[in-house]
Amino acid sequence: VAADDLRDLISQKRAGGAFSSADTARIVAALLDPRASRAQLAALVTTGVLLGFDEQETVRLTEALVASGEVLNLPPSDRPAIDKHSTGGVGDTVTLVLAPLLAACGARVVKLSGRALGHTGGTIDKLEAIPGLRTDLTPAEVAERAERVGVVVAAAGPGLAPADRELYALRDHIAMVDDVALIASSVMSKKIAAGAEHILLDVKTGDGALLDDPAQAEELARSCVRIGQAHGRRTAALVTDMSQPLGPAIGDTLEVIAAIELLASTEQPGSSGPQARLRTLVTELAVVGLRLAGIEDAAPRVEAALAGGAALERLEAMIHAQGGDPGVVSRPRAGFAAAPVVRDWTPGPGTVVGIGCRGLGELVHELAARSRDREEAQAAGLEVRCSLGDTLAPEQVAVRIHAPSAAAADAAEARLGQLVRLGRGPVEVPPLIHARI
Numbered sequence: 001v002a003a004d005d006l007r008d009l010i011s012q013k014r015a016g017g018a019f020s021s022a023d024t025a026r027i028v029a030a031l032l033d034p035r036a037s038r039a040q041l042a043a044l045v046t047t048g049v050l051l052g053f054d055e056q057e058t059v060r061l062t063e064a065l066v067a068s069g070e071v072l073n074l075p076p077s078d079r080p081a082i083d084k085h086s087t088g089g090v091g092d093t094v095t096l097v098l099a100p101l102l103a104a105c106g107a108r109v110v111k112l113s114g115r116a117l118g119h120t121g122g123t124i125d126k127l128e129a130i131p132g133l134r135t136d137l138t139p140a141e142v143a144e145r146a147e148r149v150g151v152v153v154a155a156a157g158p159g160l161a162p163a164d165r166e167l168y169a170l171r172d173h174i175a176m177v178d179d180v181a182l183i184a185s186s187v188m189s190k191k192i193a194a195g196a197e198h199i200l201l202d203v204k205t206g207d208g209a210l211l212d213d214p215a216q217a218e219e220l221a222r223s224c225v226r227i228g229q230a231h232g233r234r235t236a237a238l239v240t241d242m243s244q245p246l247g248p249a250i251g252d253t254l255e256v257i258a259a260i261e262l263l264a265s266t267e268q269p270g271s272s273g274p275q276a277r278l279r280t281l282v283t284e285l286a287v288v289g290l291r292l293a294g295i296e297d298a299a300p301r302v303e304a305a306l307a308g309g310a311a312l313e314r315l316e317a318m319i320h321a322q323g324g325d326p327g328v329v330s331r332p333r334a335g336f337a338a339a340p341v342v343r344d345w346t347p348g349p350g351t352v353v354g355i356g357c358r359g360l361g362e363l364v365h366e367l368a369a370r371s372r373d374r375e376e377a378q379a380a381g382l383e384v385r386c387s388l389g390d391t392l393a394p395e396q397v398a399v400r401i402h403a404p405s406a407a408a409a410d411a412a413e414a415r416l417g418q419l420v421r422l423g424r425g426p427v428e429v430p431p432l433i434h435a436r437i
């Protein structure tokens with residue numbers, strides 16, 4: 001891609017022009033060309049972000065990102081394939097519960113996931129806390145497991161939408177990540193390249209999300225749904241709350257344990273236990289996903305798969321098929337190495353009036369970073385035993401800290417005192433589901 005070409009494209013965008021398919025293909029080729037000027041690409045992205053990309057440009061960018069790499073095709077089956085994606089959160093254990101649940105309800109779930117990004121957690125990191133489990137599956141292994149087990153969660157290989165990786169790194173370098181059109185094309189290019197037939201999106205909003213503002217998150221959800229439809233994929237999105245951790249655990253091992261305990265629990269829908277918000281969101285997403293795939297009796301199927309143990313059994317089968325120790329399913333608390341220091345934090349009495357959700361995610365990454373080895377890092381984390389609006393008694397545990405050392409636990413306690421704010425109620429708690437698109 002010649003320097004003059006990129007220069008002309010920058011001028012064109014500055015003058016208010018939109019990028020055609022051919023323009024977009026040139027930009028994407030430049031991203032993958034090490035000789036192309038990074039300064040020009042940065043100027044081009046910046047101009048686009050400041051002046052805005054229209055809907056057609058966003059669809060074209062997605063198309064070009066998909067075309068930059070390999071495209072997976074699942075073998076045909078009478079079970080519909082559902083893919084799910086979260087824009088990233090804290091204590092967002094959804095995939096570990098939802099993927100086997102959808103499989104137990106008659107769908108095939110092929111989920112290609114990523115690692116932790118910024119303050120958020122990554123599904124691949126969580127799964128790798130299970131002894132022996134492999135996430136680096138070949139496309140043939142992914143297809144085989146999708147057919148035989150109904151659910152497979154693997155690392156997205158470097159061949160899928162490689163230009164997205166370049167573009168994301170550039171955006172990150174120049175502080176241009178939080179742009180709706182660029183996030184939408186980034187997310188959707190990977191879903192489309194992975195062969196998703198039905199795409200279910202969980203777009204987070206609030207302090208612990210990529211986009212704090214619910215209106216922007218809704219715009220992102222709409223943009224993703226339009227891109228999916230333009231590519232012939234049935235797509236739906238929920239905009240959901242990330243102003244406090246979603247589930248009762250943050251940290252790789254702790255979230256795997258929480259997922260197993262949720263699938264094994266007899267907690268009733270609508271109950272107020274520590275898993276209530278996670279459980280509610282998982283069941284809502286499952287129903288939306290199954291309906292998207294044309295399964296009508298979705299709600300009773302979901303409840304039956306949870307109550308009857310079929311979803312837990314699919315998780316066990318998935319772990320086994322990916323080389324992990326399926327024994328962790330029957331004894332989750334004993335199946336993993338514990339953190340060297342486990343300490344309860346009791347800040348009460350008082351009402352929880354604020355939770356720094358992003359800060360809790362960062363704190364867990366700090367605990368992991370202070371660990372001496374991988375096992376300690378996986379075991380590090382927080383069990384959050386309180387929600388916004390809860391009134392804590394004097395000795396009530398608000399957070400259980402899992403730390404690699406006493407010094408790390410001391411530092412975590414000090415930080416928690418800033419992140420979990422106590423005061424007098426009442427507290428306005430944001431709704432769990434802001435919008436359905």
Ligand code: URA
Pocket residue numbers: 087088168177182183184186187210
């Ligand atoms: N996740 C992605 O995959 N891409 C983005 O741009 C942001 C979050």
